[in-house]
Amino acid sequence: MIPRPGYFEFSFPLHHLSPRSKLERLLQDEQYRLPDDRSLEGEQPFATMAAAWNERGLHFAVGVAGRKRPVQVDAERFWRLDCLEVWIDTRGDRTVRQATRFCHQFYCLPITSQRSRKPKAAQVNMRRARENSPLCDPKVLRASSEIREDGYTLLLTIPAEALTGYDPVESPNLGLAYHLNDADFGGQAFPAGKAVPVESNPSLWAAAELVH
Numbered sequence: 001m002i003p004r005p006g007y008f009e010f011s012f013p014l015h016h017l018s019p020r021s022k023l024e025r026l027l028q029d030e031q032y033r034l035p036d037d038r039s040l041e042g043e044q045p046f047a048t049m050a051a052a053w054n055e056r057g058l059h060f061a062v063g064v065a066g067r068k069r070p071v072q073v074d075a076e077r078f079w080r081l082d083c084l085e086v087w088i089d090t091r092g093d094r095t096v097r098q099a100t101r102f103c104h105q106f107y108c109l110p111i112t113s114q115r116s117r118k119p120k121a122a123q124v125n126m127r128r129a130r131e132n133s134p135l136c137d138p139k140v141l142r143a144s145s146e147i148r149e150d151g152y153t154l155l156l157t158i159p160a161e162a163l164t165g166y167d168p169v170e171s172p173n174l175g176l177a178y179h180l181n182d183a184d185f186g187g188q189a190f191p192a193g194k195a196v197p198v199e200s201n202p203s204l205w206a207a208a209e210l211v212h
Helices: none
Strands: 013-016 047-054 057-064 083-089 103-109 121-126 140-146 151-159 173-182 185-189 204-209
Touching: 013 047, 047 103, 047 173, 057 083, 057 173, 083 151, 103 151, 121 140
Parallel strands: 013 204
Antiparallel strands: 047 057, 057 151, 083 103, 083 173, 103 121, 140 151, 173 185, 173 204
């Protein structure tokens, strides 16, 4: 059965963050909070998910608390355990059902492995893409995390140089979707989870309007 969010088209404002602001502000200010499919289904979200933009790129923040298990990751099959996946279309064309070079998929792990407590972020090719954007050097992605006994905080910046076609002035509307997988709580996503082919179909992503 298709989840309820899969029946609708969603749009929301993505607010500007001053380049001088710390990314932790995203979790403190409600204007940066992203919607989630759990609340749309009448359930409580397990994570705070926030995002913002500025001329330097896009910024994401995740806050997870109340876990009973330690953080777990799979560096090879990144989507299996604790992982944030983000899909971005810098042209925001929601009529396109196959990814173009303006469509991107990134993922971020709160830790690289049980031995390395540093986060890991990378770009991967879109599934069944008509044309893929060039994969960015993972070194340009800026990620940091704070691991606690009951959860974690994860901060990610995707710079403009990693986003083909990113131009907030000429193209102030983006396609955006995320899926937060949690080894303890399950999944949280917007606009819909992986019950629909969000990994390969940009028309299923929400429309994010860049606002000041």
